[in-house]
Amino acid sequence: MNKNLLYCLLAMILVASCKKDDDTVFDKSPDERINEALKTYQTAITSSQYGWNANLITADGAPYRFYFTFTDSNRVQMFSDFDSTTATDLKESSYRLKALQQPSLIFDTYSYIHILSDPDASVNNGQYGVGLKADFEFAIDTVGADSISLTGRFNGSKMTLYKASQTDRAIWTSKQVANGVVSFKNYWKFLNYWRRLNYRGIDYELQFDTSLKKVTVSWGTGNQAQSVTRGYYFWANGINFTDPVVNGNFTIPGFTITSFTNGATPADQVMNVAVSGTAATIKATYTNSLNPDVKNAVTRWRNQAINSGLYYVSFDGFHKNGVDDAYKLKTLVNDSARYYALLYAPNPTGYSDAFINMYVDTVNEPALVAINGSWVKQTVNSNTGLAKVTEDSVRKNEPWPATGPAADTRAQMYKSGGYYFVQSSAITYDMVSVDDPSVWITWWWVF
Template sequence: MNKKLLYYILALSLVASCKREEDHVFDKSPDDRLNETLKTYQTAMTSSQYGWNGNLHTADGTLYRFYFSFNDSNRVQMLGDFDSTSGSLLAESSYRLKALQQPSLIFDTYSYLHQLSDPDGSVNGGPDGVGLKADFEFAIDSVSADSISLTGRFNGSRLTMKKATQADRAIWTSKQVGNGVVNFKNYWKFLSYWKRLNYRNVDYELQFDSSVKKVTVSWGTGNQAQSATREYYFWANGVYFLDPIVNGSVSIPGFSITGFTNDVLAANQLMNVTVNGTPSTIKGAAGSNVVPINPDVKNAVVRWRSQAQSTGNYWISFNGFHKNGVEDAFDINSLRNDSALFYYLLYSPNSRGSDGFLNIYLDTASNPPGLIAINGSWAKRISDNAGLTTITEDSVYSEFPWPASGPAADTRNQLFSGTGRYYFVQSSAISYDMVSKDDPTTWITWWWIW
């Protein structure tokens, strides 16, 4: 018993000595040290004379550009490139620094950041209940003399802030970012699917995916053609790339838009831009002789087919063909059959035999509502090494005949029109555009919903 008591006393003395030694490691309490850290961070945030440029990557990787100016009264002024309003109207809200699991920056009243995060899809165009997977509460990862790195506490979005220059602030406050958003809307007025930037007598084919703010730029010819994909943001009255496009000694950071001519009757559609201060143009490439520059066109149709074949699923289109600037050009969404309404077109690439092409309706009177095929054909498909695919009608489903006229007949005729030649372009992670070789103002978008 005495030995046990002796060991117990010895253990207590060792613990006490360790405690006294640890007490000398820091001369302040953990709370004091944390408060000092938060104060240091706030000083860093408020000390940038011209504010901060912020690059926000949402949880799905989409880039949004922001401007922040913090003051010592826990107020922040903000601009963004989300839309024309956020790019033009300087909005003020509040922020605070708080110790959670680690020092954190919280934007605690509604701001442009909250707009991206809003679960109401009508606010930002994202899915209801999800929004655009952004954040307004961030854990602070690192702070240096000219940059701050943060991670969203809910969605894990990444925010990097870098000190803005006087010229940066001038671009923001003179509404040039908002102008870029507005100017770029004219880009979508080009009738031809193929849009090309001509800079220093070289054509660069542009393919924008606005759903994730990425652009694929292609240049060169034949086996020398190449492409690069970049994130883009709105800046200085136009569109700029997070990393420049490099073609040998030529570097393209993006372009400022100076004007747009939209004389459709005279077949004169022209966007005037400047690249590195040099006047340049963007035009639509029209006519049946147009050949895509993007080398991926040679492989896209193979992926499109194999994705459906390997899963046993199919591709669908909700609006049918886009033609001469008109979405749902044949008004296929107007189709009705008693209580059944048009729902989508279906294309099923088969590994053996003919492909299936069907016109699918939704019967709203049945309980539950059911899908029914109204019209359909078997289709033959031949692709060459350049990615050009020819689709011809093999036969009509005897139980699902096509009408002689109207939106369904027009859609069928367009699919198999002339030589039925199309190029396939992957337009997003879940969609492909099938573009008419004979008339580049005509295309259909196929979606993957599985």
């Protein structure tokens, strides 16, 4: 009994000793420690003399560039490279540092950073309900001497703040970023599809995906062909890549745009640029692609629809010589039905693909109806990716007219030269004419 009592006393002493040690681990209460941490973060974000450059990567991997200046009165001023307005007009709103599951930076009134998260897709060209999968509440991960790393609390987007220099701040305030946004719009005026940057005598094909702010850069031919994909953001009078493109001794971090000459033909069009201060040009006088993925894209296009049991649609039909809906499909009317989209449904066998001109009838039981349609065959050269479409037969009770927009579209589809396919985004493919590279059609995957 005495031995048991001794063991009990020993255990009590040990517990008391542990409790005493625990009490001395922190000399302040949890609330005091949290408040001190928040104060430290407040000092950190307001201490950068020239503000912060910020790189925000959405949950889908799209990079956006911001500029922030934080004040002790919980106000923040910002620019963004989202568009020419956000890059031109300094926006002021409020922010908070708050202890949630961990210390967090919250932009608590609507500002440029909220545009990316706006669930209204008409605001940011994202998806309805989710926007561009960005955040405006961020958990603070690490604070360094010159940078702060954060993670979005809802979508998990990543943002890193870097202390800006006086030059960085001047680039924003003198509207050089806005100049880059505006000047890049001329890039889309090129009449031909294949656009190449010629730098130090080497051609680099550029394929921009504006939905994810990615650019695929391809160069070389045959077995030497190679391709890399980079994110991009707007910077001083042009574009910077998130990581430089390296080709042997040559490095391309992006380019500044110095001028653009428009013209009535592809040969008359040139964008003059500079790469690290060296003059270069972008032209679109080419008839083929340098991207080695072109030979695989058409198979991926077919398989994506076949494996899902779904199909592709094109709302604008063929683009030609700088004009969307070049054959004016959107003017088509049939009684109470109006043109809606072209539909292409690949068949697993390669035969009897469906090519249909769809209308929407908003009066008689609103529904999509097929007005013109054909069973077609697509043949693909596996070595080059060149695809050709031929008509097997017209679908029963869905004849094509002899003239007009639908007839012109049908004739264009069966051009003998064929088409190359390019995956232009996660859900779109461009089908580019070999006969005339100013002609292409964008197919949207219905998912």
